[in-house]
Amino acid sequence: MAINIMKAFQQEPPQLDFIWPGFLAGTVGALVAPGASGKSFWALEAAMAIACSVAGGDVVNLKPQHTGRVVYLAGEDPEPALIRRIHAIGQYISQSAREAIADNLTIEPIMGKRLNIINDRHLARVIEFCIDARLIVLDTLSRIHSLDENSNGDMIRLVATLEHIAASTGASVLYLHHVSKCSAREGQTDKQQAARGASALIDNARWCGFVAKMTEDEAKRLSDRDYDRQPIGDRRGFFARFGVSKQNYDATPLEQWYERRNGGVLVPVKLVKVPNSKKGSNREQA
Numbered sequence: 001m002a003i004n005i006m007k008a009f010q011q012e013p014p015q016l017d018f019i020w021p022g023f024l025a026g027t028v029g030a031l032v033a034p035g036a037s038g039k040s041f042w043a044l045e046a047a048m049a050i051a052c053s054v055a056g057g058d059v060v061n062l063k064p065q066h067t068g069r070v071v072y073l074a075g076e077d078p079e080p081a082l083i084r085r086i087h088a089i090g091q092y093i094s095q096s097a098r099e100a101i102a103d104n105l106t107i108e109p110i111m112g113k114r115l116n117i118i119n120d121r122h123l124a125r126v127i128e129f130c131i132d133a134r135l136i137v138l139d140t141l142s143r144i145h146s147l148d149e150n151s152n153g154d155m156i157r158l159v160a161t162l163e164h165i166a167a168s169t170g171a172s173v174l175y176l177h178h179v180s181k182c183s184a185r186e187g188q189t190d191k192q193q194a195a196r197g198a199s200a201l202i203d204n205a206r207w208c209g210f211v212a213k214m215t216e217d218e219a220k221r222l223s224d225r226d227y228d229r230q231p232i233g234d235r236r237g238f239f240a241r242f243g244v245s246k247q248n249y250d251a252t253p254l255e256q257w258y259e260r261r262n263g264g265v266l267v268p269v270k271l272v273k274v275p276n277s278k279k280g281s282n283r284e285q286a
Contacts, residue, residue: 016249016250017065017066018064018065018249018250019050019064019134019135019172020046020049020050020062020063020064020254021062021063021250021252021254022207022244022247022249022250022251022252022254023172023174023206023207023247024172024206024207024248024249024250025134025172026166026167026170026171026172027163027166027172027173027206027207027249028159028162028163028166028172028173028174028175028204028205028206029172029173029174029175029205029206029207029208029209030141030174030175030176030177030195030201030202030205030207030208030209031043031174031175031176031177031208031209031210031211032176032177032178032179032189032194032195032202032208032209032210032245033176033178033179033189033210033211033212034178034179034184034189034212034213035178037189037211037212037213037240038211038240038258038260038264038266039176039211040074040076040077040085040139040176041085041089041264041265041266042060042211042240042242042258042266043072043137043139043174043176044072044085044086044089044107044137045059045060045089045265045266046060046062046137046174047070047072047105047107047135047137048070048089048093048101048105049062049064049067050062050064050067050068050070050134050135051067051068051069051070051100051101051104051105052067052093052097052100052101052104053067053100053104054094054096054097054100055094055096055097056093056094056096056097057093057094057097057098057100057101059089059092059093059265059266059267060242060256060258060266060268061256061268066134067104067134068104068133068134068135069104069105069106069132069133069134070104070105070106070133070134070135070136070137071106071108071129071130071133071135071136071137071171072105072106072107072108072136072137072139073108073110073115073126073136073137073138073139073144074107074108074109074110074111074139075110075111075115075138075139075140075143075144076111076139076140076143077109077111077139078109078111079109082107082109084263085263085264086107087263088262088263088264088265089263089265091262091263091265092261092265092267108129110143110144111143115143115144116144116145116146117144117145117158117161117162117165118145118146118147118157118158118161123161123164123165126165127165127168127169130165130169130171131168131169131170132169132170132171133169133170133171134170134171134172135171135172135173135174136165136166136169136171136172136173136174137174137175137176138162138173138174138175138176139176140175140176140177140178141158141175141176141177141201142177142178145158145161149196149197149198149201150197150198151198152198152199152200153200154198155197155198155200155201155204156200156204158201159200159201159204159205160204162175177195177196177197177201178195178196179194179195179196180194180195180196180197181196183195187215189210189212189213190210190212190241190243190245191245192208192245192246194210194245195208202245202246205246206247206248206249207244207246207247207248208244208245208246208247209242209243209244209245209254210242210243210244210245211240211241211242212240212241212242212243213236213237213239213240214232214236214237214239214240214241215236216236218232218236218241219231219232219233219234219235219236219239220233220274221273221274222257222271222272222273222274223271223272223273223274224239224259224269224270224271224272226270226272229272229273229274229275230274231274232271237260238259238260239257239258239259239260239269239271240257240258240260240266241255241256241257241258242254242255242256242257242258243255243256256268257269257270257271
């Protein structure tokens, strides 16, 4: 149905509904990161935050305004590994939050099932399975299609298919994707075009977040010890930074440092700058 132009001119526009700051409901977004950076943990914790209708379930600190049903299609890890992750995250949330998440979050292992959303029959099954979800997480993109990721034409078709899933179910779709070897080698994993494959993958998504490993330079400049501000140094493997490289509908900054705890759980951490001879220390954004 076409937009009523005069009505749009004259009436107050509708409020935008965001899954979390910057990620508009009903759209397609991406989370891009190198392997073993923590992106699957971040996505699973984010899924729990959206699925949790009570306080105490937002480990990742997204502060969503609304919650709802979440479907997580896990294509990279076997069921025992997923259960271990769920158990590890559960140690950081309340009992009431666990119950709310269990009611609202569906995690479906699809590793080895050869899901291909370009196939009409597979696509129909995914849509039926995800009807009325608020968020669908696809971990990872390469596990759910058979197209050429280096072809802009193919990737435009793939994102259009994800948009069809969003339109048919009412959900937002978040796909996880790896960065290119060049981006990882040059330390550019937090850039909009860091994703592996054709540029259309990110150009056609409406939101793109990243999870980046702490660099050597950041480990020299930052400390997790407010009392003496000693640099993180060789402990940098325990820290990761989440941020946003693209968002089309909102300018709210969303950046957070995490510390990797037992089992791989990402927990928000406040870092401070290590003092130098010229300047006093300033707090890093938590």
